[in-house]
Amino acid sequence: SYDLTQTLSVSVALGQTARITCGGDNIGSKNVHWYQQKPGQAPVLVIYRDNNQPSGIPERISGSNSGNTATLTISRAQAGDEADYYCQVWDSNTVLFGGGTHLTVL
Amino acid sequence: EERLVQSAAEVKKPGESLKISCKGSGYNFSNYWIAWVRQMPGKGLEWMGIIFPGDSTTRYSPSLQGQVTISVDKSINTAYLQWSSLKASDIGIYYCARLAKGGSPNWFDPWGQGTLVIVSS
Numbered sequence: 001s002y003d004l005t006q007t008l009s010v011s012v013a014l015g016q017t018a019r020i021t022c023g024g025d026n027i028g029s030k031n032v033h034w035y036q037q038k039p040g041q042a043p044v045l046v047i048y049r050d051n052n053q054p055s056g057i058p059e060r061i062s063g064s065n066s067g068n069t070a071t072l073t074i075s076r077a078q079a080g081d082e083a084d085y086y087c088q089v090w091d092s093n094t095v096l097f098g099g100g101t102h103l104t105v106l
Numbered sequence: 107e108e109r110l111v112q113s114a115a116e117v118k119k120p121g122e123s124l125k126i127s128c129k130g131s132g133y134n135f136s137n138y139w140i141a142w143v144r145q146m147p148g149k150g151l152e153w154m155g156i157i158f159p160g161d162s163t164t165r166y167s168p169s170l171q172g173q174v175t176i177s178v179d180k181s182i183n184t185a186y187l188q189w190s191s192l193k194a195s196d197i198g199i200y201y202c203a204r205l206a207k208g209g210s211p212n213w214f215d216p217w218g219q220g221t222l223v224i225v226s227s
Contacts, residue, residue, distance in 0.1 A: 043143075045213055095141065
């Protein structure tokens with residue numbers, strides 16, 4: 001089965017750049033989608049198809065995907081970015097989520 | 107506005123049955139797949155299965171097949187997730203989410219607000 005690996009937690013200083021990774025075998029050949037989940041709330045789509053922002057998502061949240069790693073980049077981090085982030089792919093007609101990364105903004 | 111609204115929280119005993127719902131509005135409900143996603147306490151997201159309201163085609167996660175049933179009533183724009191006999195381990199928040207048009211390998215947006223299921227004797 002296909003596995004997605006995310007770092008459990010990432011910390012970033014206010015105003016700096018955070019990078020959250022999602023590892024998988026040749027993940028660069030798949031479409032990767034990212035979700036943000038704040039405490040007590042439902043997940044929200046922040047990036048679709050590797051590097052596309054849905055309406056309403058600021059441009060400082062971006063994505064990339066190559067080789068064995070997909071990356072969600074949050075520039076000029078704000079306190080409101082503190083949340084859990086999940087990557088998602090499809091494999092063999094099933095949906096897979098990464099284990100999630102908690103982003104702390106210091 | 108395109109949205110999914112889920113039924114309220116439930117408190118049940120082990121062995122009881124349960125059916126929770128997810129009602130879509132603001133779009134053509136029959137044309138988009140609806141997925142169910144589980145989040146156990148303090149844990150990540152886990153895909154349970156997906157249904158196409160237009161013809162009720164359903165797929166389940168291999169790890170959860172047989173433990174739950176996904177169904178739909180397209181006449182009232184509502185998808186369901188049901189258990190015939192709850193276990194304590196079924197505790198969690200259950201989300202429905204709409205798959206973007208085109209199906210696999212697309213993304214989920216929007217999501218319902220979640221339904222908390224508590225199973226306790």
